[in-house]
Amino acid sequence: MEELASRRGIPVLATALSGGRGIESVTTYHHLFVRGVPDQLQPDSVVVVGQPGPSNRIARLLETGAPVTHVDRWGLFSDISGTMKMGVREDPVAFLERAAPQQQAGWSGEWKRLDQRLRQALNDAIDDAERPTGPGVARALGTLPWSSLVVASSLPVRDVDAHLTRPSWVHSNRGVSGIDGFASTLLGVADRRPGTVGLVGDLSFLHDSNAFLCDSKPGAVIVLIDNGGGGLFDLLPQARFAPDFERFFTTDPRRDFSVLADFHDLGYVDVDSIAAMSEAVGSQVGTEELAVVRIGVDRSDDLGIRSALDAVAAEVLGV
Ligand SMILES: Cc1ncc(C[n+]2csc(CCOP(=O)(O)OP(=O)(O)O)c2C)c(N)n1
Structure with missing residues (x-):
């Protein structure tokens, strides 16, 4: 999946549980979509492989109006947001190889650039916390x-x-x-x-x-x-x-x-x-x-960092 995605310029948002995290995957989606999907990242279509994961902000990516296709080898679809347009029972890599065209370099690059900038800013904010x-x-x-x-x-x-x-x-x-x-x-x-x-x-x-x-x-x-x-x-x-x-x-x-x-x-x-x-x-x-x-x-410290991280994200994204 990683090789195919990198070759075609497809941003892959990999959950921690997916086992798909690596240098190429986008991991900041809990904060990247803090005010919805940024304009410059709007997709033409979204493909969900397996479970969308525990972030409720992922739903914002599934609700942009772009068609959402779920692909699962066994036909087990997890349509939590009720936005699934089509379910495909097929090996996900084979499906993407067949159906996902080459993406524009500018758009793919913007996903990568924002993900990296945001990750750095989030890490800095977490490291600054005293408690x-x-x-x-x-x-x-x-x-x-x-x-x-x-x-x-x-x-x-x-x-x-x-x-x-x-x-x-x-x-x-x-x-x-x-x-x-x-x-x-x-x-x-x-x-x-x-x-x-x-x-x-x-x-x-x-x-x-x-x-x-x-x-x-x-x-x-x-x-x-x-x-x-x-x-x-x-x-x-x-x-x-x-x-x-x-x-x-x-x-x-x-x-x-x-x-x-x-x-x-x-x-x-x-x-x-x-x-x-x-x-x-x-x-x-x-x-x-x-x-x-x-x-x-302390629960108020915990709440504090969560809203601080959202504020950091909004600032980085200019939203
Ligand atoms: C068996 C069961 N009982 C109750 C719940 C409702 N519930 C969901 S999250 C949660 C709180 C869990 O607290 P904790 O494990 O201390 O984690 P924290 O919320 O602090 O991260 C509860 C009680 C549940 N999901 N499952």
């Missing part, structure tokens, strides 16, 4: 030497999709309803792949913690973002309107995770900065211990 945030953790994980990354639902899968750019094995499991099954998935991946790291929020971690009752624990490091419940809900409209928002949506578990780690005989360390998190993960990854690195994140 830990979800995007900061996701960006730092991209610099650490793991073999596989298992990401939980909610903010972890979104932050990794937005800020982890290196080509890598990223796994996730949406469970039955969303946050269930994280620990089981991590243990399964870690059992096969030494050097596995997991990224999870406090509620997802608790939800499947009985998985740690397993017979023999594989070595792995779990980065636990403890932001006092479901931080994702801060980004939804109910954060402004729902009565008793904290009680019914955020649901801060108010638990001491070191007690749970002790109960399950897991290694445990509490850190309060991205640098300390990186050091703890770096020294632990690849060992035979199953260990938790808990990093406390």
Whole structure:
């Protein structure tokens, strides 16, 4: 796909979970479409291969009015935005080889140029932050030497999709309803792949913690973002309107995770900065211990960086 796309000048927006991230893919779409698809990037048609991923801003690319074709080898189409014009059951590379013409160099180059400029600006803004945030953790994980990354639902899968750019094995499991099954998935991946790291929020971690009752624990490091419940809900409209928002949506578990780690005989360390998190993960990854690195994140810091990153994007794009 990468070779074909590069030859024809087709921009490829590759999700972290697709395994398709590499130097040629566009990865800033969480921010590139902050105010819709920029004029100079408007497509004539869009081809969706597999799942569109966890960014709700991808929908903006699917809603420009350009025809949207889904291609899947097995005919499994994921039409989340209801914009699918045509579904094609075929090998995606064979389809593109046959149906996607050579693109204009100026248009393809503009995708690449904006993606690179935006990535640099986003990274700079994240690196300037003094306190830990979800995007900061996701960006730092991209610099650490793991073999596989298992990401939980909610903010972890979104932050990794937005800020982890290196080509890598990223796994996730949406469970039955969303946050269930994280620990089981991590243990399964870690059992096969030494050097596995997991990224999870406090509620997802608790939800499947009985998985740690397993017979023999594989070595792995779990980065636990403890932001006092479901931080994702801060980004939804109910954060402004729902009565008793904290009680019914955020649901801060108010638990001491070191007690749970002790109960399950897991290694445990509490850190309060991205640098300390990186050091703890770096020294632990690849060992035979199953260990938790808990990093406390203040939800208002987290919200702050998310709106700051949107503002950075709007400035870079001039929108
Ligand atoms: C089994 C299940 N229960 C509840 C939900 C609703 N839900 C979606 S996201 C979320 C919050 C998850 O919190 P956490 O794991 O701490 O991650 P954060 O939102 O802070 O990233 C909840 C409860 C769900 N998707 N699945």
